[in-house]
Amino acid sequence: MTAPTPTDNTRIVLASRPEGTPTPDNFRLERAPLPEPGDGQVLLRNLWLSLDPYMRGRMNEGRSYAAPLAIGDTMEGGTVSQVVQSRHPRLSAGDIVLAHGGWQSFAVAEGDELRRTLDPQQAPVTTALGVHGMPGFTAYVGLSEIGKVQPGETLAVAAASGPVGATVGQIARLRGARTIGIAGGPRKVAHLRDELGFDIALDHRADDFADQLRAAAPDGIDVYYENVGGKVLDAVLPLLNDHARVPVCGLVAHYNDASLPPGPDRLSQLMGLILTRRLTVRGFIVGDKPYAHLYPDFVREMGDWLREGSVRYREDIVDGLENAPQGLIGLLRGDNFGKRLVRIAN
């Protein structure tokens, strides 16, 4: 477990801003001196990097829910990291922690900000980046605070083999809902049905997808957990029941949009639907303060579900930091099958 003493850092920076879909030349791999931890800080070796759709937004200029990266900044991201050198009283070399280490081999972090130390004996450490981490917590918060799914209700979720969607479906099932999972391609659809326990699994690539969805929801849809947008949303909207809830945590179908699609303009139609069906449509970011109080409950409850086997997960591993850009580009196309992680070091 002890690593050789490192001598320099490798990192991937934002080289230029994408127009539409990112391309490899929007990223640049570079070497840099190893950062030195100050008082209260630790030097981390990043083992695993999480790839997530929100990273696309950080590459844009202008207002999003977080400040954009500057050109030349190291790409941000959650990591599972090992303490190499500690100047913090609570942390020791060898500890494995959940960090925001970014797209690089080594990082310096404030020890006080590393709130979760991971025990590989309890659970695979990678789950702290997926089902037992930010994506799983996103599922949990959206269902608990906004979706408020009730026994017997119908829930639909897209990207349902991904770490958020898969967790949404399984938590909703545990809470007694009828669940409709939507994904792209027959392998993912089979996984939803056979491994994740969705009541209905649909392929959004089918020509008659909207008809299939209508047939799958004879009593309408009470909760649509929105993480995709695009034609899945178009098919869901007419099926939403009175008082349906739509937690919005992502719109991955649109992150690469360079301009608005052609008309007609359906903005007033959406507002009309919100009015006549008394919908609640609410955006949320799991890192927002109002949800922090739920995190301990989530860690405990999800830990139980994982140990019991009542929530399952799947990982999709990209090997090597140098392959992170292609990993993110593919993720935005839906190429991943499960939670996408980059193995930076062993």
Add this chain to the structure above:
Amino acid sequence: MTAPTPTDNTRIVLASRPEGTPTPDNFRLERAPLPEPGDGQVLLRNLWLSLDPYMRGRMNEGRSYAAPLAIGDTMEGGTVSQVVQSRHPRLSAGDIVLAHGGWQSFAVAEGDELRRTLDPQQAPVTTALGVHGMPGFTAYVGLSEIGKVQPGETLAVAAASGPVGATVGQIARLRGARTIGIAGGPRKVAHLRDELGFDIALDHRADDFADQLRAAAPDGIDVYYENVGGKVLDAVLPLLNDHARVPVCGLVAHYNDASLPPGPDRLSQLMGLILTRRLTVRGFIVGDKPYAHLYPDFVREMGDWLREGSVRYREDIVDGLENAPQGLIGLLRGDNFGKRLVRIAN
């Protein structure tokens, strides 16, 4: 106060469905025999009829938040009515009640469904159709349950000289918010500023309305109480702060739309804004069950505000049932200046 014994009823029915803006020939005035109250029922003479934007939706075929009227049905509407004949133990001839008497001279109602008997000594009975009735309660519910406006926040509302908007602005001011009222034309704008106490009053007809609104909201908008849609919404959207709330109780700018406007299609843009700013956009209908428990509080609190003079209102009277169709057509254009009522009888 005693009326001559009536011999027949006059009513206005839906003659045909409008395409776009209603025209007088969508309505028909007809005579009918006087209805007979059964056991537990009362015969009502309608004194005042409320005209409200929701009536436009009832004239359409197809799903809205209430079943549509059939061709030939009497137009629906809230009324202040006087009991002419009672077969209900609690009600007596001469009592003045809040009813859903519709566009007609006389109506039969279940006595048990007439929950508010009005005392003309306490307040003008017409307020039960406006500031102290459904429109006022709509304002109250939207602010209490969805808008949750806080002291120091900025609230914007359109149709702000109308009975909902005027009440929204005044309740928000009483709760410590900075209020921006929007209306059409200089008389209404002066009324917002001089009579209703809005901090800022703007005319949406001004060419530079969007710029004026931006200048009026240097700290952004925290609550946009939506009852209009259209270009006011377009101007508000870029100004909404993170975590802003948008209660949606009406979209009067769109009720006469026969088709969607041309593109580009801004549906995904609105969803993106809901996500990145973590907006809550929620439709509500004040008659929905979840709000019934607030009604007694509203009646009491608004009664106090009216007596103190801390909430004001304005009425806009149309004389004669036969003029109700033109009254509604004008209301949908924004011709009314205050709560529009039809005086059916004295």
